[in-house]
Amino acid sequence: MKSSSVVTCLPFVNAKLLVKRSTEITSVDMNTSGATETNTILRKVPTPTPLGDSNNNNSNNKDLRLPNVTRRSITPDKRDSRRSRSSPFFRSEANSVGCQAWIDKRLPLIHSLLFLLCLSVYWNSLDGSFVFDDVTAIRDNRDLRPHVPWQNLFAxxxxxxPMYKEHSHKSYRPLTVLTFRWNYALHGLNPMGYHLVNVILHGIVTLVFFNVARVLVLSSTVSLTAATLFALHPIHxxxxxGIVGRAELLSSFWYLMAFLSYTKAAGRSKRGQTYPVANGYSGNYFHSNNNNSFHHNYHSSSSSGTGSSGNTTTTTNNNNNSSNSSCAPKKPFPWSCQATSASWASFMWSLLFITIALLCKEQGITILAVCVIYELCITQRLLLSLPTSEFLTMRSVLKGGGGGAGGKFSPQTKASCQRICALVLTGLVLMVMRLKIMVQLPNFYTYDNPAATASAPTKQFTFGYLTALNAWLLLNPSHLCCDWTMGTVPLVTSLTDPRHLSTITLVLTLAGLIHRILKRDRCQKELPVVLALTVIPFLPASNLLFPVGFVVAERVLYLPSMGFSLLVAIGWHKCHKRLSTLRDSNGRKIFTLLWRLGLVFCLVSHAAKVWLRNLDWKDEYALFSSGLKVTDRNAKLFSNVGHALEKQERFGEALQYFHQAVMVQPDDIGAHINVGRTLNHMKRFQEAEVAYTKAKNLLPQSRTGETYYARVAPNHLNVFLNLATLISRNDSRLEEADLLYRQAISMRADYTQAYINRGDILIKLNRTREAQAVYEKALSFERGNPDLLYNMGVVMLNQNKISQALNYFDLALKEDPDHRQALMNSAILIQETGIRQLRRVAIERLMKIVGPDGPDTKDVNERVLFNLAMLHMDDGDLPSAESFFQKAIQAQPDFRSALFNYALLLSETGRAAQSGPLLHQLIHYHPDHVKGLILLGDLYVNHAGDLHKAEECYRTILKLEPNHVQGRHNLCVVLLEQDPNRLESLVKAKECLESVRESAPNEDYILKHLGIVEAKVESLTESIRLSEHHSHFPEMP
Structure with missing residues (x-):
């Protein structure tokens, strides 16, 4: 009978394995604590044969002895052999495996619970408003409006x-803005919808992260712990x-999707699946060991096969060289180990997802580096794999040798090289495209990031400390702040600064992790990738590669917190495992329970912190006030609290915060501008001018006979506008205001707001031609600026160029269909010109201001409502006209035109009695309203019959306008009606009307009434004459 041999698959034993003739040896399963288990008794081993000479049948081979480490691996450990399966160690491990199996069987339930957890802790954020950067990115961003071409999002x-402008922030995130645009299309500027999308996205990202963790660490318990930490971390x-944080959420989602696709392309997407390994064989590359829920069982690449599970035996026949092991492949180098078309499809999907992540936020491109590290450390086992006798490996090439006889790469190694090259090429292409779109580097200012402009070594010291500060915020997110700029973090200027200890601690921690990686920690092969997920996404925001426009930004830690959560989860489970192996049963139970309670306490405290922090983000006052609890050295926070109070018209309180900002940062131009603006609101104009002047003097001053360049923040130039607007209240200082605008334009040629305001001043000076030239110059910088186009219409209107004015109003509405002033004034212009074919257009434009749900009298100009009423009255739609008259009066109770025309409408429709209260209200607010007095007098004469009240109305008119024809005429009529049968009254009325006729000889109604009175006078005179005649000459019988 042919002899056979059994070879033990020993993990990572740096020695040649021996062939044991006529002997059966069970494989040894090593756990992380070094314990071994054997299932059968070892038999006496005859003369061993080296594995490399297994084809040689010579029995005189030399006896090769295993080193001590190998002998310990094969020989049962006495201490471990004494442990029974019922020991606490095995119970703990069994519980861990059981927990993992429970999770694996209920993944849909786990996904649902994680998603509900995210919804529950962020539910109270749904009723938040637009705060901080949300205002600029959403409320004031024209790219969200439907009328703006969607292509603008990519420009x-x-x-x-526009990206080409110097003052652009250069943050290119078109896909994120596209989602904001979808929100706007659905519900406009209702903040709840934006917040809801953010919360849902966070839940989705958490679920994808959980799946990524399962692929990476192959332990559901560790993955669930990490996902729960991530879901509840207050740094998020x-x-x-914050709605603008959607950039992080979207980028993170596509970031993780790219990573999952890449692991699938590299051959590792499902737990327990067959994957390629470095020596060309396939097998269970990673699996979950029964003795360690997050331990990977790696197999020596120098053995004749790789094991597929815990205890495996490989049998080698010396005669036919056949491999009968269950862990060996049926044939060497199966095609499943190579890059199939399916794997390349997954790889292309990963490249697409990387591009999408980059278009959501710039951090997304860092997944390229993470994928390279995954390829090297996981797929190719660059740090852990041993040389192969068949093919070259990446590690052997990098070490300058190794490899097999053929000196060739294995198929999967070739595929890895191709993937890495494709990743590098993709990264280069994306970065070149990104730089080209950016046109030029962004310009940041000292207050945004003070350390960026500091000299060495202060800059390096501070940047190092800021990195440690970010790590501390991940560890202890108790003091969170929405703004870390200006003086929040003082510069590290001295070697004796105790904050260096934080930097040193962080460096030593990272060095320890890297050292453990380089030592080829076989217990945690995924550690390099987990560390990469923590560090690499943070690098673009760390100031270490290039300065950025902020000191610390909590939202940029969203991506790095994924790797951080994994590190914490792995560490917690390792410590928990060690605590569960304590010999003292009581101590083991107590410490294990305390360790678990510690995790529960951490999660609960995180959830509570998230809930409370959401309340800070509800409105700007709460948000910035919470920041002042963290630091009182940030003038920007004081100013922002003042802005929040200013919006509530609490100017006195706002002024106190603005003064505090000036005290904290005396050279802050913006703080002085805020003081001046608030004083202006409080009608303290002289003090406001002093504050503006102080701010202006802080700007770089001109030097006689010298040309130099200085960078000025665009918002600081507002001091010229505010000061000019203030002094232009005095018509005698309009030229001085014009000079200020010209100074602002000289400092920034494309400062369109200065052009707009200067044009307004020139119009007041009746220099409309110059105003037109100013607006045309501004339009050369911003052709589509609706405010400029509207102002051009105003200029044309002042020049009595009606058609051109209407054309510019239309152009302004083409750029911004919601431009309220253009809508209102174009409609009024159409109404005044009497262009009947455009009357419907005028109504539509005014109705657009009012809105589909009816007007809100607090927001809609009462003139809009009045003009709508007049247009409907002209069209004969009297009920609609009445409705808009009422709403206009409700919006402004003293609106004279609305009161009079509504009263006139009622009078003309036979409801004169109802017009009385309106006329009394009109005369109450405007006693000199002549037409109202005329209508009220007519009401007294024709309906109330109160001639004395009517006489008072008309005599009041004649006091205001002695030559008012209608008033004099009506007074004559009242005098007549007081006693129409007396000749004296008729004579007075006749004389009154004759005097009125002299003032208006061509008024038919006066001539008509004079004729009537003359006829009555003649008739009454004749009657009197006849009566007297009869009295002197009585009729004879």
Whole structure:
């Protein structure tokens, strides 16, 4: 009978394995604690044969002895052999495996619970408003409006500013803005919809992260712990509760999807699946060991096969060289080990997802580096794999040798090289495209990131400390702040600064992790990738590669927190495992329970912190006030609290915060501008001018005979506009205001707001031609600026160019269909010109201001309502006219035109009695309203019969306008009606009407009434004459 041999698959034994003739040896399963288990008794081993010479049947081979480490691996450990299966160690491990199996069988339930957990802790953020950057990115961003071409999203930055402009922030995130646009299309500027999408996205990202963790660490318990930590981490409140944080959420989702697709392309997407390994064979590359829920069983690449599970025996026949092991492949190098078309399809999907992640936020491109590290450390086992006798490996090439006789790469190694090259090429292409779109680097200012402009070594010291500060926020997110700029983090200027200890601690921690990786930690092969997920996404925001426009931004830690959560989860489970192996049963139970309670306490406290932090993000006052609890060295926070109070018209309180900002940062131009603006609101104009002047003096001053360049923040130039607007209240200082606008334009040629305001000043100075030239110059910088187009219409209107004015109003509405002033004034212009074919257009434009749900009198100009009433009255739609008259009066109770015309409408429709209260209200607010007095006098004469009240109305008119024809005429009529049968009254009325006729000889109604009175006078005179005649000459019988 032919002899056979049994070879033990020993993990990572750096020695040649021996062939044992006529002997059966069970394989040894090693756990992380070094314990071994054997299932049969070892028999006496005859003369061993080296594995490399297994084809040689010579029995005189030399006896090769295994080193001590190998002998310990084969020989049963006495201490471990004494452990029974019922020991606490095995019970703990069994519980871990059982928990993992329970999770694996209920993944839909786990996914649902994780998603509901995210919804529950962020539910109170749904009723938040637009705060901080949300205002600029959403409320004031024209790219969200339906009338703006969607292509503009790919030409403008995140805030709606064209990328080519110098003052653009250069944040290119078109796909994120596209989702905002979808929100706007569904519900306009209702913040709840935006918040709801953010919360749902956070839940989805958490689920995908859980799946990524299962693929990476192959332990459902560790993955669930990491996902729960990630779902509840308070550092995410800015990314989830702040609407602009959607950039992080979307980028993270596609980031993880790209990683999952890449693992599938590299051959590792499902637990327990067959994957390629470095020596060309396939087998269970990773699996979950029964003795360790997150331990990977790696197999030596120098053995004749790789094991597929815990205890495996490989049998080698010396005669036919056949492999009968269950862990060996049926044939060497099966095609499943190579890059199939399906794997390349997954790889292409990963490249697409990477591009989408980049278009959501710039951090998304860092997944390229993570995929490269995954390829090297997981797929190719660059740090852990041993040399192969068949093919070259990446590790052997990098070490300058190794490899097999053929000196060729294995098929899967070739595929890995191809994938890495494709990743690098993709990264280069994406970065070149991104730089080309950006046109030029962004310009940031000292207050945004003070350390960026500091000198060495202060810059390096501070940037190092900021990295440690970000790590501390992940570890202890108790003091969170929405703004870390200006003086929030003082510069690290001295070697004796105690904050260096934080930097050193972080460096030592990272060094320890890297050292463990380089030592080829076989217990946690995924550690390099987990560390990469933590560090690499943070690098673009770390200031270590290039300066950025902020000191610390909590939302940029959303991606790095994934790797951090995995590190914490792995560490917690390792410590839990060690605690469960304590010999003292009481101590083991107590410490294990305390360790578990510690995790529960951490999760509950995180959830509570998230809930409370969401309340801070409800409105700007709460948000910025919470920041002042963290730091009182940030002038920007004081100013922002003041802005929030200013919006509530609490100017006195706002002024106190603005003054505090000036005290904290005396050279902050914006703080002085805020003081001046608030004083202006409080009608303290002289003090406001002083504050504006102080702010203006802080700007770089001109030097006689010298040309130099200085960078000025665009918002600081507002001091010229505010100061000019203030002094232009005095018509004698209009030229001075014009000079200020010209100074602003000289400092920034494309400062369109200065052009707009200067044009307004020139119109007031009746220099409309110059105003037109100014607006045309501004339009050369911003052709589609609706405000400029509207102002051009106003200029044309002042020049009595009606058709051109209407054309510019139409152009303004083409750029911004919601431009209220263009809508209102174009409609009024159409109404005044009497263009009947455009009357319907005028109504539609005014109705657009009112809105589909009816007007809100607090927001709609009463003139809009009045003009709608007049248009409907002209069209004969009297009920609609009445409705809009009522709403206009409700919006402004002293609206004279609305009161009079509504009263006139009622009078003309036979409801004169109802017009009385309106006329009394009109005369109460406007005693000199002549037409109202005329209508009220007519009401007294024709309906109330109160001639004395009517006489009072008409005499009041004659006091206001002695030559008012209608008033004099009506007074004559009243005098007549007081005693129409007396000749004296008729004579007075006749004389009154004759005097009126002299003032208006061509008024037919006066001539008509004079004729009537003359006839009555003549008739009454004749009657009197006849009566007197009869009295002197009585009729004879």
């Amino acid at each position: 403008n930055d995140f805030w709606g500013t 409140t800015e990314a989830v509760s």
